[in-house]
Amino acid sequence: MEAVNLLSSNKYTEKQIGYLFISVLVNSNSELIRLINNAIKNDLSSRNPTFMCLALHCIANVGSREMAEAFAGEIPRILVAGDTMDSVKQSAALCLLRLYKTCPDLVLMGEWTSRVVHLLNDQHMGVVTAAISLITCLSQKNPDEFKTCVSLAVSRLSRIVSSASTDLQDYTYYFVPAPWLSCKLLRLLQCYPPPEDGAVKGRLVECLETILNKAQEPPKSKKVQHSNAKNAILFEAIALIIHYDSEPNLLVRACNQLGQFLQHRETNLRYLALESMCTLASSEFSHEAVKTHIETVINALKTERDVSVRQRAADLLYAMCDRSNAKQIVAEMLSYLETADYSIREEMVLKVAILAEKYAVDYSWYVDTILNLIRIAGDYVSEEVWYRVIQIVINRDDVQGYAAKTVFEALQAPACHENMVKVGGYILGEFGNLIAGDPRSSPLVQFNLLHSKFHLCSVPTRALLLSAYIKFINLFPETKSTIQEVLRCDSQIRNSDVELQQRAVEYLKLSSIASTDVLATVLEEMPPFPERESSILAKLKKKKGPGAVSVNELEDAKREGGELNGGGERGGDTSAMAASNASTPSPSADLLGLRPGPAAVSVAPPSAGSLLVDVFSEGPAAPSTAVNDDGFLSSAPPPPAAVSEDPAPPLPEAEELLNKFVCKNNGVLFENQLLQIGIKSEYRQNLGRMYLFYGNKTSVQFVSFTTTVTCSVELQSQLNVQVKTVEPLVEGGAQVQQVVNIECLTDFIDAPLLNIKFRYGGALQNLTLKLPVTINKFFQPTEMLSQEFFQRWKQLSQPQQEAQKIFKAVHGIDAEVVKAKLLGLGTALLENVDPNPENYVCAGVIQTKAQQVGCLLRLEPNAQAQVSLNSVNVHVHTDTYTCTSAHTIHNSGLKIVRFLDSLVR
């Protein structure tokens, strides 16, 4: 309030303090504003130039809407009135500009337009300086109304440029005539296309040439201010030349001039030269000329001490890049990236990614570049970049094999970035088959490689990897059991993260239930992505202001990028672009597009049994401590510490361990403090393949690691076992894999022995296990109806064809468990066959090379016999389709009965 009172004072000092107070402290306090406005109105009409100036200053500095409403009509009149003092005119011009910026709707130029434009001719340079800001702003908004300013500006400019350095007296700044005004005039001209009037144009070109010439003259002063002012004009002139983009002669001169500046010792000039060159590079006339400076620019990128300058250099490299020099530039940018400042890395990454895509001649180069990019600056590689590389790989057949190979190699690096794992997971999941032919990158090697990174990754990456695994199952059926094992382990299927758990459960089910055909359909290769604008570009655009690379430049890049990929959307405006971005499926959520939805889940119930086999098999069987038939327990020699070079006798628990695997194909066979042996196996007809995984649980390497599989003399004629040798060295924490191929010649009883010897810290470790190969692995389930079953059953009634065993059910009889076990055995569980619903009836054919042995099985639980001792009565009837001795048939049958015995216990 005091301040407002001061405003109405007649004393200059008081008024001044009042205004100062208001312009510093008052924003738009509506109550005061009215009073202030009143005071200002009085001052404006006071005809005292000092007071008027103070009032105008106040308006300009506060610039609120209320003020605009009150004075928008008044100020233009002051501005163009003939009798207004120059200093007041100046203030009025800028005041009007301020009001125009706040509320363009209130400032109606109309009748004042031509008079405002003619202020350019004003005698007083100060007035011109102020007016030109106003005119520039106004002509940007309505260029047509202010067209006349072009010729006036040109004539004004030519008068300044051609004047001797002393002509303009006060406005000469360090021997440069009116630099500020010249800059502003050149800026104003940049709002318009080249003048159409030949005379005006000639005059302007003359001016520009003079400016360029002056740059070559020796400086009139050693002072930095002199060259600054001179160069300020020069840079504006070059900007105008670039804006016109129609005078090849001038453009080349401008380019040469900038080239000189690139090596100037003034950092400011290098900075500005790089910046101007960026825009120059986009002109067709000068693009080639700019390219000649590539070495200098690269040098600047490498040696410049100032990050601002380096960033400009990077921008310029980006702008000058074309097909001919893309490889060089991208390579330079990549190598710079390793040492680049953190603040600009992400932008650099985006730029490299865009250039690589835009100018990729062969896409293998593109893939190489992006993978390098991820390797060097993985942290700064945004999602968009790796989405894009995947889109491109999927859309281009010719590069898929190469991409798979390269990414496979890249993943072998001991430490690779998570983004690399993502790309690797996706690409191998899709195109791993293209390199599977090479034994060095066989399916399992690929899988193990990916899986070795699994535990290091974040949840979204893990989810992606799980999807890749299920794709592997489709691509390579031989990895199925391995992968199922992974999916099944607690850390997946009981993962605390809902997404991971869901994926694990669903994929596991999908893989165990769906037939190969269904799997192949569900997990089909991704269809090509619809062409769309590179998401990277949008990202860069979002990140960058118009500072370094003009929007046009980006639009160009976008257009070219689109053509390269066969023409895509040309979303011109940002909203369209944002929309196209939004429609990009979010890969982290469902990259492979195969999240098994309701379809997959609904398949599950009918054959849930097969799943239960896996789920339950570990339960009842494992904890049993029963005595073995063979009596191994009683005659067991001391455990494997025995320091003998001969294969140790089988571990006492070997038989039990073996029995664990009767009904399942995968799991951990053996584990102690040093070693874990995992098994994954699959059987088809009379052939089987078993993968043994030896995991070193210590941090010390195992040396002289050898494994041998031996068969007894008898077994050798029954079973053909081939083993691939393993590397003698197992690093601490590492896992080696061994493949065992098994062919069943005829039926057999014994299991092959697996002997493992290695030295751990000098001590020889020697242990022998039984390889879990049992006759029932070669079962082929057979479906038959009740009538058929009992008909066959009766036919097989001779003593050699029948085996029966009665044993106690140790764990009680749980229908589901028993069913699961029987299915795990490999036979078909026949429903509604036996008149007694309590009984279980199974049928299957044992496939051996020599013969096929039909086998019928009936399990009769007898829960009533004794309350505490449930008993099970099993009959096994075997028949043969080919001629064979009764003994073998009998043995096979017995063997199975024996297994059942151990199972149901």
Place this chain on the structure above:
Amino acid sequence: MIKAILIFNNHGKPRLSKFYEHYTEDTEQQIIRETFHLVSKRDENVCNFLEGGILIGGSDNKLIYRHYATLYFVFCVDSSESELGILDLIQVFVETLDKCFENVCELDLIFHVDKVHYILGEMVMGGMVLETNMNEIITQVDAQNKLEKSETFIFQSPRQDR
């Protein structure tokens, strides 16, 4: 357009701040801090331009600064201004201050902050440059001083008026 003019010393103490766009007081303080942080860590012989901080327009804006003895003069401008031109403007501003205060130093800015504002007002108005001619600016400032003095004399000792 000039968005803001900041003067602070080597320790980041603001000596003058003038914003030509409206910010809340807190934001203004933060802008000053941020700008100081950006500017002060730069070496002596690097260029005088850098991209603005996040608060004041981000990469659309440039900070153009000069370092004189103990003071940083920072102009935050948008892309419509010529960088070297602004650099010259800073020089003009400083030279003007120098002439008005006769060997300007940091203390002058502290004790005559009103005068600095008046001088700045003669150069820049509402974010646009009003006058670049040093003599013109000084004439205006002198005129003000004269007015001021005459009024002060009237006010304090009417006898001297005779």
